Amino acid sequence: MNLSPSARILIADDEPLYLRTTGELLRKAGYTCVCVSDAGAALQALHEAPFDLILSDLNMPGNLKLELLHEGRGNWPQIPMIVITGVPSVPSAIESVRLGIADYLLKPVKFEDLLGSVRRALAQSSTTSHAAAAVPDGQRPLSETYPEIIGRCPQMVELLDIVDRVAAVDTNILITGESGTGKEVIARAIHRHSPRRENRFQVIDCTAIPESLFESALFGHVKGSFTGAVRDQVGLLSQCDHGTAFFDELGELPSTSQAKLLRAIQEQTFTPVGQSTPIQVDTRFICATNRNLEMEVAAGRFRRDLFYRLGVIHIELPPLRDRGDDVLLLAERFLPQLKPANSTVSRFSDSVLQCFQQYDWPGNIRELRNAIERATALARTDCVEIGDLPEALRQAASGGTRKSADASSVSALKNASRDEAIDSAEHAYLASLLEKHVGNISQAAQQAGLSRQGMHKLLKKHGIAAADYRR
Numbered sequence: 399m400n401l402s403p404s405a406r407i408l409i410a411d412d413e414p415l416y417l418r419t420t421g422e423l424l425r426k427a428g429y430t431c432v433c434v435s436d437a438g439a440a441l442q443a444l445h446e447a448p449f450d451l452i453l454s455d456l457n458m459p460g461n462l463k464l465e466l467l468h469e470g471r472g473n474w475p476q477i478p479m480i481v482i483t484g485v486p487s488v489p490s491a492i493e494s495v496r497l498g499i500a501d502y503l504l505k506p507v508k509f510e511d512l513l514g515s516v517r518r519a520l521a522q523s524s525t526t527s528h529a530a531a532a533v534p535d536g537q538r539p540l541s542e543t544y545p546e547i548i549g550r551c552p553q554m555v556e557l558l559d560i561v562d563r564v565a566a567v568d569t570n571i572l573i574t575g576e577s578g579t580g581k582e583v584i585a586r587a588i589h590r591h592s593p594r595r596e597n598r599f600q601v602i603d604c605t606a607i608p609e610s611l612f613e614s615a616l617f618g619h620v621k622g623s624f625t626g627a628v629r630d631q632v633g634l635l636s637q638c639d640h641g642t643a644f645f646d647e648l649g650e651l652p653s654t655s656q657a658k659l660l661r662a663i664q665e666q667t668f669t670p671v672g673q674s675t676p677i678q679v680d681t682r683f684i685c686a687t688n689r690n691l692e693m694e695v696a697a698g699r700f701r702r703d704l705f706y707r708l709g710v711i712h713i714e715l716p717p718l719r720d721r722g723d724d725v726l727l728l729a730e731r732f733l734p735q736l737k738p739a740n741s742t743v744s745r746f747s748d749s750v751l752q753c754f755q756q757y758d759w760p761g762n763i764r765e766l767r768n769a770i771e772r773a774t775a776l777a778r779t780d781c782v783e784i785g786d787l788p789e790a791l792r793q794a795a796s797g798g799t800r801k802s803a804d805a806s807s808v809s810a811l812k813n814a815s816r817d818e819a820i821d822s823a824e825h826a827y828l829a830s831l832l833e834k835h836v837g838n839i840s841q842a843a844q845q846a847g848l849s850r851q852g853m854h855k856l857l858k859k860h861g862i863a864a865a866d867y868r869r
């Protein structure tokens with residue numbers, strides 16, 4: 399199913415005015431529409447070209463026995479169908495439901511309701527024409543092989559194909575993308591489908607290891623080799639021998655540590671601190687960063703040789719705002735997973751879905767998860783409403799930009815809770831610090847009286863990418 403706004407919709411209805419206006423409005427909403435006025439023409443169109451959704455009237459020529467409903471569901475079960483009728487009848491409603499339609503609407507339909515129904519049907523559909531096209535006959539679709547990676551937009555379908563191909567090949571991989579786009583999810587998926595899956599997947603957060611301890615943390619040390627080395631310690635690389643080492647936030651690694659890492663990758667050999675005999679390991683390296691490493695190399699902040707050594711395969715994750723209707727698909731999947739155990743909440747209002755599509759999601763999928771977790775905890779009915787969303791999304795829904803929320807003016811915050819006001823002020827503070835220090839995390843951390851790690855954690859929480867502030 400094509401979930402991007404350019405999804406192809408077939409509209410079958412014999413009322414010319416309704417047919418024309420619905421087609422025009424859906425086209426304005428970004429969909430590609432083919433309009434026909436009877437069931438025969440609709441079936442012919444289905445034979446001739448692929449569609450992602452069918453909107454079908456019931457009382458129209460050639461549809462006396464609900465032919466479009468029966469043949470459409472029978473021959474193209476992967477295409478969801480919404481029935482829209484001006485003459486509802488219990489038998490037709492029962493038959494429609496029996497045949498698994500996505501929705502049953504009564505005319506006159508408000509356009510927002512129709513649009514909401516269209517979006518839901520496209521988001522909920524579990525198959526994708528893109529994914530299906532990428533699947534050789536007789537094999538499972540990749541979306542089933544990698545159920546933890548949710549995404550149907552063309553970029554994600556292509557990305558899954560790459561993940562599937564590289565998983566089995568033992569090359570090093572570089573994964574880039576904004577914070578919260580799923581770099582770790584992809585790295586874990588590659589490990590889980592590689593011949594190394596029985597061994598360890600070791601996450602090494604480059605921002606969490608102080609520069610002075612990098613060597614001992616990675617390679618291990620022997621007791622007494624430096625002050626504080628009170629016992630022998632096995633290094634992180636030895637712990638994932640025959641497994642995968644995932645270096646997160648690689649772009650933050652200081653240059654001395656970059657040199658040590660390069661040697662370990664090249665030689666698959668290292669010497670623990672205070673020991674003379676080197677240790678040989680067999681480890682696959684997957685590294686991730688939200689920085690543009692090519693730019694970091696050009697600016698002299700990242701070693702060119704390490705970049706080339708790691709980037710044999712480079713996977714670039716698109717930001718959530720560029721993944722079309724994937725945001726709706728992710729939201730629908732997260733809702734049952736993240737709602738509180740005793741909650742009856744089961745859906746999002748149409749305005750919430752619209753807000754999800756319009757918002758720019760600087761914190762990407764992590765921010766979406768947080769927003770849904772919070773909203774489902776606050777929802778008063780079975781439906782998540784705009785008022786249940788965090789301040790930044792509500793601002794976006796009411797036409798304000800994220801920047802106006804950052805400004806944290808008193809008027810912008812007048813409807814916010816205390817926690818939200820503090821959160822908003824902290825966001826604005828971090829943004830202004832990075833602005834002042836041109837994205838330099840160390841300097842921003844120093845001014846704020848935080849460690850680099852502390853600053854990284856805060857930026858991650860707020861979905862702020864320091865790279866956006868570098869000029």
Ligand SMILES: Nc1ncnc2c1ncn2[C@@H]1O[C@H](COP(=O)(O)OP(=O)(O)OP(=O)(O)O)[C@@H](O)[C@H]1O
Nearest residue numbers: 546547548549576577578579580581582583763764
């Ligand atoms: N395609 C996806 N499908 C489902 N969940 C996803 C997807 N991508 C990311 N997530 C979820 O979003 C959250 C953030 O993902 P992850 O930690 O992998 O992002 P990241 O890019 O590594 O972030 P950072 O750069 O901040 O470390 C996690 O809860 C993860 O499970």
